[in-house]
Amino acid sequence: MRQEGDDSRLFFRGFQNRSQEKMKLRKRKSTLYLSPRKSTLRHGDLLGENIYLVLFTIALRICNCFLVQTSFVPDEYWQSLEVAHHMVFNYGYLTWEWTERLRGYTYPLIFASIYKILHLLGKDSVQLLIWIPRLTQALLSAIADIRLYSLMKQLENQQMAKWVFFCQLCSWFTWYCCTRTLTNTMETVLTIIALFYYPLEGSKSMNRFVTLSLSLIVDRIFFGQWTLVQYNFLKFNVLQNLGTFYGSHPWHWYFSQGFPAVLGTHLPFFIHGCFLAPKRYRILLVTVLWTLLVYSVLSHKEFRFIYPVLPFCMVFCGYSLNHLKTWKKPALSFLFLSNMLLALYTGLVHQRGTLDVMTHVQELCYNKPNKSSASVFIMMPCHSTPYYSHVHYPLPMRFLQCPPDLTGKSQYLDEADIFYLNPLNWLDKEFHNDSTLPTHLIIFSILEEEISTFLISSNYERTAVFFHTHLPEGRTGSHIYVYERKLKGTLNRR
Numbered sequence: 001m002r003q004e005g006d007d008s009r010l011f012f013r014g015f016q017n018r019s020q021e022k023m024k025l026r027k028r029k030s031t032l033y034l035s036p037r038k039s040t041l042r043h044g045d046l047l048g049e050n051i052y053l054v055l056f057t058i059a060l061r062i063c064n065c066f067l068v069q070t071s072f073v074p075d076e077y078w079q080s081l082e083v084a085h086h087m088v089f090n091y092g093y094l095t096w097e098w099t100e101r102l103r104g105y106t107y108p109l110i111f112a113s114i115y116k117i118l119h120l121l122g123k124d125s126v127q128l129l130i131w132i133p134r135l136t137q138a139l140l141s142a143i144a145d146i147r148l149y150s151l152m153k154q155l156e157n158q159q160m161a162k163w164v165f166f167c168q169l170c171s172w173f174t175w176y177c178c179t180r181t182l183t184n185t186m187e188t189v190l191t192i193i194a195l196f197y198y199p200l201e202g203s204k205s206m207n208r209f210v211t212l213s214l215s216l217i218v219d220r221i222f223f224g225q226w227t228l229v230q231y232n233f234l235k236f237n238v239l240q241n242l243g244t245f246y247g248s249h250p251w252h253w254y255f256s257q258g259f260p261a262v263l264g265t266h267l268p269f270f271i272h273g274c275f276l277a278p279k280r281y282r283i284l285l286v287t288v289l290w291t292l293l294v295y296s297v298l299s300h301k302e303f304r305f306i307y308p309v310l311p312f313c314m315v316f317c318g319y320s321l322n323h324l325k326t327w328k329k330p331a332l333s334f335l336f337l338s339n340m341l342l343a344l345y346t347g348l349v350h351q352r353g354t355l356d357v358m359t360h361v362q363e364l365c366y367n368k369p370n371k372s373s374a375s376v377f378i379m380m381p382c383h384s385t386p387y388y389s390h391v392h393y394p395l396p397m398r399f400l401q402c403p404p405d406l407t408g409k410s411q412y413l414d415e416a417d418i419f420y421l422n423p424l425n426w427l428d429k430e431f432h433n434d435s436t437l438p439t440h441l442i443i444f445s446i447l448e449e450e451i452s453t454f455l456i457s458s459n460y461e462r463t464a465v466f467f468h469t470h471l472p473e474g475r476t477g478s479h480i481y482v483y484e485r486k487l488k489g490t491l492n493r494r
Contacts, residue, residue: 047146054146060169061142065134065179068347071354072180073304074383079103080181081133081389084111088119092388096403107183110136126362126392133181141178141185144192145169148311151196152318164318167269168311170336173262175343177307184304191308246404248299254292254306262303262310265338266317269331273316276323284312353468353480354380357442358390360464360482364440365393377438379423379447381475382416398438420475423447427454434458439485444468444477461486 047054078095086092087108097103111133118124118132145168152161168174177185250256260267274285288309295305324331364374375396378385382402391397400419405412419426431437437458443451454460464482472478 047143048150049146053149054142057145057169058139058142061138061145061179062135064175065131065138067344068176068179069355070347070350070352071385072176072351073182073302076180076182077386077389078383079183080108081111081129082387083108084115084133085129085389085392087112088115089388089392091394095383096406100406107186111181124392126366126390129392130390134179137181137185138179140189144189144311147196148192148314152315160318160322163321164314166332167266167314167317167321167335170339171266171310171314172264172339172342172346173303173307174310175339176346177304182304184307188308188311192311195311246300249301251296253301254296258301258303258306259292262306263313264342265335266313269317269320269335270313272323273318273320276319277316281315284315288312350471351469353466354385355390356466357464357480357482358386360466361391361395361397361440361442362393365391365395374440375438376440376442378442379419380442380444380480382414384476385442396438423451424454427451431458437485441483443481443483444472444475445479445481446472446475446477448481455483459486460484 079097082092083094083098083103083105086094087105114132114136115124115129118128145165148168149161149165152164178188179185263270277285291306291309295301321328321331361376364376376398378397378399380400382400385399387397387399388394400416402414402416404414413421441455441460448455460483462481463484466480466482467478468480469476469478
């Protein structure tokens, strides 16, 4: 009997030990199946990454913001900041796209909210209206950079993530664009964030519907009627092909010029990486090629249109750098120096005059005792400069307009075209009465000689000169001149 009891105790003890072992195994197993995103979070992390990496990226993009002091395309002001200024302060100018409902209010609403907060706080100075939106865009771009790093670390490893991150940060075109208030910049940010969630979490189709619904509601509020701006934009640019009014390029332009220019010195590394990357990344390469092909069908082409696929290209560039052995250090030095030189030149030198001249107009508004009598006529290709978002004062201003023909006329010329056909004749007809002359004229240097007789007869004196570009072309000059109308007897011709 004792032996039977001892045997039974041994049996239960063995069973208990086995149960404890199974419980330990289950516990270890559950640890292995924790979500990678949760298990990698540590104390002091921010946005799922090391706080120092995050702060470095944000600080870099803030420096990036202040080291871009040039203009790129009119849309960075006229389709965002000018619209936001008009929404909040009820004066300014809305381009024809808004009367035709080709643009949506969702993106300008971000900056309008900032303007409204600054206005309520009594801090709506012109400098804050200019820089706070750009700093906001810089912060959003920094978050996108971090998300790209996190994605590559999860899909590959930290080493690969480091090279992709390096390529992203030293890209000259990303530096040039990522802090500008362009819809293309916001599209790029959203593309990276969507890419971060897509491979790991699956397709978020419901989120796309939510975004579309939000866009519809916002546009319903501000347009006063239900408007699908995406369809209107597609109809104008694709179905009617009216985008050619703003210029056209050959079908191969993106492949022969646009894409190589945007990639810059990353191009050989991108091509090398395409042969090295695993098959699962073919979807990114297909996306790049598909985007280039679709935009190649459209006659009107711009560098910024393909900006959203640039982060995809950085993935392949990172693969190239990761596989380099002997030539890695020279390759890194070459990429960094070549991109930074181009980024600093385009950010600080090329096409800066159109912003510098608006600083001069600000001084005209805020530093002159007789500012109420001042008026400005910008006689340059239309939308060359920002407008009231960079003045923030209801100063009478005018510019040469260039809306496209929406009526189907065969020989249509906009106001700017008519002016440049014969500037002197246009000015004589427009200002036949001296009382209608503006106090200040802003022109490109290339126009000065052609209208010199008008300037002299109307008592205009050149009062300021601003460098614009080393590469003038067409109607754009190397410098911008400001002329001020003086009283007779007070002229001091330079």
